[in-house]
Amino acid sequence: MGDQERYDRLLSDFNVRLLTSRLLAAGPGWNGLSLRSSFWRLYVNNRSGAGVRVNGKAHPLTPGKVHLVPAWVACQTWLTRKVDHFYMHFDFVGLPAPLVQDLFPEPRALPLDAGGRMLVEDWTADLRPPERRELPAACRALALLHWTVARLMAGLSPDAQRRVSHYYAGSAAVLPALEHIERNLAGPLENPELAARCHLSVDHFIRLFRRFTGQSPAQYVIDARVKRAAQELFFSEDSIETVAARTGFRDRFYFTRVFARRMGLAPAAYRRANRV
8 A cells, every 4th residue: 555545544534533522620529530531531721730640650730731641541630729621532433442552651741832722722712601512612622632633643653653554554454344343332243244344254354353453353342342331421321231231241240340340440430430
């Protein structure tokens, strides 16, 4: 695949999904939370006094920067005084968890240039009612998100950038299986059916799938189910049993065991802790 074809593949397949954009006045209840999400967290704070800690290292959420806590990173929050969090939750559609964990093992802070400051000012103003529900406000939130992602990716090493680019270019061979998994998490997702969708033998399909995602199909399916379940726990009030069934887990007990192993908390505890 040539450079132009690879670039065109990135344009068509690289997709960032904004899940929510809100203002939170963080008080004492934010202090000491344990967080680990299947989505990314973006924070812009109005003043110092809050942060997250990863593996014993403190990452202050200081004004004048966009702060990112990557998906799958386990952290603890700390707070010394009340602050306003302007925050987004988002994810990279289709980017496999092992690649995200390898490239982004800890929080990032991105300094704001003049364009970034303008985007932040417009976005934070939009989060004050009633403007926040207007279409232009949603577009400005997406503009800030894409500004952030562009600078995040530009900060990667050339080798890391190539890994992301090559993943999207190479995964075309198994893309029908990836798309089927995302659309059918509640149903059975067996290797013979997934291989047939890609017009590959089962053995060849498994080898290609592992090469481009870093996981076996079964591992990828489990992570995709946990990721979707974590987002549904956050964004809906549906019962844990309903979320488990909708994301392909046979019962609440199995769901709880798998979810806790991946996310560090049982579903009910995760729902309480992660709504910030």
